Amino acid sequence: MQIRRFRAPDMRQAIRKVRDAVGPDAVILSNQRLPTGEIEIVAALDYDGSLPPSMAPKRQPNYQPERTENKTDPSAEYLERIERAKQQAPVQNSPVRPTDKRSSVAFEMPPLEKDKEDIGIAESLSIQKNESDKQLRDMEQELKNVKAMLEQRQRSEERSELKENAIEIRTREKLKKLGLSDFVISRLIDDIDLKGREDDWNRLLAHLADYIPVRSGSPELKGCIAFMGPTGVGKTTSIGKIAAQHVLKHGSDGVVLITTDTYRIAAHEQLRTFGRILNVPVEVVNEYSDLNEVLAKYAHYSLVLVDTAGMNPRDSNLERQLLMMKRARASLKKLLVLPCTSQRQVLKTVVDIYSQVQLDGCVLSKLDESASLGEAISVVIEEGLPVVYIADGQRIPDDIEPARAHNLISRAVYTAEHYSQLYGSLKYGS
Incomplete structure (x- = not known):
């Protein structure tokens, strides 16, 4: 008879190990739970009904089982339970061979069928x-x-x-x-x-109107103001308009007109004509005189307007004009006249060149001749150059007024709509 021991975490796995290793003819001699928690099964192959010596029950000498009327023999009860198990086993299984009553109980392996578990x-x-x-x-x-x-x-x-x-x-x-x-x-x-x-x-x-920088404070110009810019932008005309408004309101006392334009033939004649009409003095600054000396002479006047020579940005004499303005008295304010008829890039170039003299603001001129005011508005916004006056015609002294941002935007919208309708009527012949 061959004896083998099998261990597994639980009884089900232990029985499967016995079945897989020994086969259906194996007879389980005993099973117990080890201190480790595992289940140990002792199985025999070719079982002959005897038990190995190690599993045989030990008897004490002269041992006499206690007999009482009310108690039953445990081994007999155990054997009776085994008999009932044999009777309930399937028919095809081989009969259980009971061992000696004194030995442990042994029975055959269940068949290779899935159990209820x-x-x-x-x-x-x-x-x-x-x-x-x-x-x-x-x-x-x-x-x-x-x-x-x-x-x-x-x-x-x-x-x-x-x-x-x-x-x-x-x-x-x-x-x-x-x-x-x-x-x-x-x-x-x-x-x-x-x-x-x-x-x-x-x-x-x-x-958009909030973006436009405008000069705040009194709507009237006072002090020494120089008007600068390229030729033909309306510097002299703007000076005549502002001087006429001041004379009409306060009289001719305290107003003087100054010109530094000695490069063109009879360039100062227009300014002299304004002086005669308005009955105000006109001074010409040339190579024999100094601008600061003339400004000092009329320092007590309430309004001193300086007309500068208009030059192309590429003109070599422009540098001399700019140098004169740089050396002028600190009280002289400098306004750049920007025509709204010019392209945006031209206006930006003019601003870049004249910014050398630290401009105090600008005058937007020729609004009445422009098909779009957005270019000039964009330049003053991008350059941060305050707008002091806007001029929109040739009438003196009417066609100039202090700049107001919302009025300028309204003019821009009106101009765009007017020229859009005009262009449409010309295009379609209506």
Whole structure:
């Protein structure tokens, strides 16, 4: 008879080990739980009904089992339980061979069929699988719902973005028609939240007016002011208008006109004509006189207007004029006359050149001759050059007034609309 021991975490696995290693003819002699928690099974092959000496029950000498009427023999009870187990075993199994009553009980291995525990596990696994499948289906449906919701939100955001882009594109086109630069337009759109409402345009124009730097304080010029700029921009005419307004309001006392233009033939004759009409003195600064000496002579006058020579930015004599202005008294304010009829890049070049003399502001001239005011407005915004006066005609003294940002924007919108209608009528012959 061959004896083998098998250990496993539980009885089920231990029996499977015995079945796999020994086969269906194995007979389990004993089983016990070890201190480690494992189950140990002792099995025999070719069992002959005897027990190994180590498993045989030990008897004490002269041992007499206690006999009482009320107590039964434990070994007999145990054998009776074994007999009942044999009777309940399947028919195809070989009969259990009982050992001696004094030995441990032995019985054959159950057949290679799934026991109730295996069936229960399988049923449990089947139930778990069905529940898992249901959970997976529920999760898939939930994911589909979430995906549909995200797609719907994305489509909504795309429609909203397309709408906002369409509003922004239309707004940019309207601002471009005013002649504004891309920089000013982008800054304006970034600052204003467009809602697609009717008041968007008015809010944009109001915010654009806030960008324009204008001179604050008294609407009347006082002190020493020099008018600078290229030839033909309206410096002398602007001086005549401002001088005439001052004379009409305060009289001719305290007003003097000065010119530094000795480069053109009879360049100062127009200024002298203004002086005779207004009954104010006219001084000419040439190579024999100094500008600061003339300014000191009329320092007590309330209004001293200086007309400078108009020169092309590439003219070599322009540097001499700029040097004269740099050396002038600190009390002399310098205004740059910018014609609204010039291109934006031309205006920027003029500002860059004359900025050497630390300009105090500018005069926007020829508004009445311009087809678009946006170029000049963009330049003063980008350069931060305050607008002091705007001039819009040849009439003296009417066609000049102190700059007001909102009025300038209104003029820009009116000019753009007027020339758009005029261009359309010329284009289509209506």
